[in-house]
Amino acid sequence: DAGVTQSPTHLIKTRGQHVTLRCSPISGHKSVSWYQQVLGQGPQFIFQYYEKEERGRGNFPDRFSARQFPNYSSELNVNALLLGDSALYLCASSSLADANTGELFFGEGSRLTVL
Amino acid sequence: DAKTTQPPSMDCAEGRAANLPCNHSTISGNEYVYWYRQIHSQGPQYIIHGLKNNETNEMASLIITEDRKSSTLILPHATLRDTAVYYCIVRVAGNTNAGKSTFGDGTTLTVKP
Numbered sequence: 001d002a003g004v005t006q007s008p009t010h011l012i013k014t015r016g017q018h019v020t021l022r023c024s025p026i027s028g029h030k031s032v033s034w035y036q037q038v039l040g041q042g043p044q045f046i047f048q049y050y051e052k053e054e055r056g057r058g059n060f061p062d063r064f065s066a067r068q069f070p071n072y073s074s075e076l077n078v079n080a081l082l083l084g085d086s087a088l089y090l091c092a093s094s095s096l097a098d099a100n101t102g103e104l105f106f107g108e109g110s111r112l113t114v115l
Numbered sequence: 116d117a118k119t120t121q122p123p124s125m126d127c128a129e130g131r132a133a134n135l136p137c138n139h140s141t142i143s144g145n146e147y148v149y150w151y152r153q154i155h156s157q158g159p160q161y162i163i164h165g166l167k168n169n170e171t172n173e174m175a176s177l178i179i180t181e182d183r184k185s186s187t188l189i190l191p192h193a194t195l196r197d198t199a200v201y202y203c204i205v206r207v208a209g210n211t212n213a214g215k216s217t218f219g220d221g222t223t224l225t226v227k228p
Binding site for chain 1: 160220
């Protein structure tokens, strides 16, 4: 089975631009979460979607938004990019079958550089 | 989620056991201890989790103190490929909670030949 896949793997944007990052969860996984990881720090929770509904939101500004599609894939959108948005954006999925485990499966991330 | 405290870095000799501590003194009765690791430039990888009993799998062992205020992840025979950042997370189980994990800055384990 394919793992969590993310695209693009690397991208460069300039301040003020908009970016869309994409994530495909493991087949059968209905929960998708997004994390931001700034260099040298641990991942910070941004959003969780479960069954296409937002189930949690971290402490991020409204410039950050996300959605989940009927096939459970997800997009993270960031508007009006700032230099501080430069980070590795990680997507993670989990399965109903792991209800008592809560194991998260992470993708390799999208490395965003804002110039 | 309860807060965790981990040492920023540790070294271990190849072939020896690596013991990574984590303090979680404010842990609640329904919160589990999870461990993940992140090898450079990759996404975090689940290692093991536990509630109050010691746990072992093919990757590692998890020792949780009786009062549950601290735990230790043990890699029994560390290899160079175990060099990574190790994160200890405390949270309620279940996939609806899994996605909202709070990661600290973790422990950077360096395995040396």
